[in-house]
Amino acid sequence: MARLDINSVSKSFGAARPADALSLTVEPGEIVAVFGPSGSGKTVLLRMIAGMFEPDDGDIQVGGRSIVGAAPERRGIGMAFQNFALFPHMSARDNIASGLRAKAAGDVATRVAAISKLLKIEHVLGHTPRELSNGQKQRTALARALIGNPEVLLLDDPLRNVDAKLRYEMRLELPSLLRRGTAAVLYVTQDYREAMAIADRIAVLIGGRLVQVATPDEIYAQPASVAVARLFGDPTINLAEVVPFAEHGALCARVSGAMVGLGSADVDALERECWLGVRPEDLVVSSSPGEGAIPAKILAITPMHEKAVLLLRLADGTEWLAALPPEAPRGAADDAVFIGFAADAAMLFDRATGQKIGLSHRRQAA
Structure with missing residues (x-):
């Protein structure tokens, strides 16, 4: 050997x-x-x-x-x-x-x-x-x-x-x-x-x-880094430009005008220009608003046997993808929906360097 x-x-x-x-x-x-x-x-x-x-x-x-x-x-x-x-x-x-x-x-x-x-x-x-x-x-x-x-x-x-x-x-x-x-x-x-x-x-x-x-x-x-995150996953990871801030001891960010929670505040990410990354399979799509929900519109739905991929447009024009299991409600093209994600599904990357920062609680993939 x-x-x-x-x-x-x-x-x-x-x-x-x-x-x-x-x-x-x-x-x-x-x-x-x-x-x-x-x-x-x-x-x-x-x-x-x-x-x-x-x-x-x-x-x-x-x-x-x-x-x-x-x-x-x-x-x-x-x-x-x-x-x-x-x-x-x-x-x-x-x-x-x-x-x-x-x-x-x-x-x-x-x-x-x-x-x-x-x-x-x-x-x-x-x-x-x-x-x-x-x-x-x-x-x-x-x-x-x-x-x-x-x-x-x-x-x-x-x-x-x-x-x-x-x-x-x-x-x-x-x-x-x-x-x-x-x-x-x-x-x-x-x-x-x-x-x-x-x-x-x-x-x-x-x-x-x-x-x-x-x-x-x-x-x-x-x-x-963002470069590595983009190489793994189909559909690819969703990204949004954010500047995280502290709210009642928690890390938050605004995505297309909606405030979303990112878990415990991390001083390395506070007031820093970041990319927020969320995998398509970690998004939840609903017809009704909830806490931290981001308004969006369904542009297209692509069935892929084991999942359906939704192309979504947020209020600021950003396009995201959601990968839903076959049994999940998905709506139809042109429907107005709300999307959200759990705090442990979020990743932050420094916008200048692309390197990952904070959010060490990210769970292991199945």
């Missing part, structure tokens, strides 16, 4: 800097998802670990041993790519075995049989890549990465090119499959649902910088 340590690693290509002083530790048997928008530096990080690029600064260690400058085959790394990268002239069996043969490792046939059975592709081992479905190609590429029992496993968005049904199935299967080994796993994805379903921790990468590393629940419930 070996731990992966990334210590202050940076990489530049001319004026572009896709990796800026990145530091991250992945324990043996742990799955860490590297999540971020396109161009944030995710693949560059994996390629530095694999040896395709060398870092300009910093160090990368596997089991306490620096691998910077080491040949790729001597790094103890297994890697699967989003485009599968299978040898087109080889059968699935030979593709899986190619890494072992390069190392002259043990009984190749036995190990290929074992890993292909685990991944349910033993019936297509004689097929070439052009005869395989995308799902079978993905499993073949994963088998090739796993068969050598690597100390570190790098998965570069491996489910991106498979259909929705298989992607859902693999989100369920992959965590238990990966935890059967002891590899430290880095899993790159642009899909926040995938990151939350598969990973023990998520490392959020934006503009070449790691902006938050935490468990999926912690990142969803306690995002470090």
